Amino acid sequence: MTDSIEIRPIRVGDAEEIFRLIVSCRAYLAEWLPWADYTRTVRDTEDYIRANEGKDVFSGREIFTVKYYGAIVGLIDLHGGDHLNRKAEIGYWLHEKFQGRGIMTAACKICLDYAFNQLDLNRIVIKCVKENLKSRNIPERLSFSYEGLERAGFFLQDNFRDLAVYSMLHKEWLKLYP
Numbered sequence: 001m002t003d004s005i006e007i008r009p010i011r012v013g014d015a016e017e018i019f020r021l022i023v024s025c026r027a028y029l030a031e032w033l034p035w036a037d038y039t040r041t042v043r044d045t046e047d048y049i050r051a052n053e054g055k056d057v058f059s060g061r062e063i064f065t066v067k068y069y070g071a072i073v074g075l076i077d078l079h080g081g082d083h084l085n086r087k088a089e090i091g092y093w094l095h096e097k098f099q100g101r102g103i104m105t106a107a108c109k110i111c112l113d114y115a116f117n118q119l120d121l122n123r124i125v126i127k128c129v130k131e132n133l134k135s136r137n138i139p140e141r142l143s144f145s146y147e148g149l150e151r152a153g154f155f156l157q158d159n160f161r162d163l164a165v166y167s168m169l170h171k172e173w174l175k176l177y178p
Contacts, residue, residue: 019041057088074103125165
């Protein structure tokens with residue numbers, strides 16, 4: 001956590017603020033995330049939060065709000081956890097007007113620290129639509145290794161899109177952030 005940026009577990013009480021955020025940048029989010037067009041009411045957001053309550057990275061999604069000076073500006077999550085192989089993925093989105101300030105990079109660092117040092121994971125993956133350069137900049141800035149493309153790995157706007165795949169290992173994290 002920094003003075004201006006923090007992540008915390010999502011709560012049903014966050015639904016209205018998150019929904020307003022989605023509405024205010026729906027067109028932008030829909031370019032990269034299929035759920036943006038289907039989130040039409042506060043209830044949709046509440047249902048999403050409730051569906052993930054009590055879940056962790058191994059049983060669903062562990063979702064955190066990304067707060068900037070106390071206001072929610074996006075979400076970050078750990079999902080796809082594999083307990084045996086000690087690995088998971090990070091997903092995120094940030095309102096477009098808050099991009100370019102290092103907010104999501106800082107949120108990812110907090111999430112990575114948690115994943116590696118609290119959950120004892122060995123490998124974290126971030127996947128981004130190949131053309132989403134702003135999203136791809138985050139793992140690149142954090143010194144993730146680029147592993148290549150997952151061809152046609154994501155269905156978006158009636159098309160299959162390639163995903164850029166990045167990974168970070170615990171030992172690499174420790175070298176960068178001892």
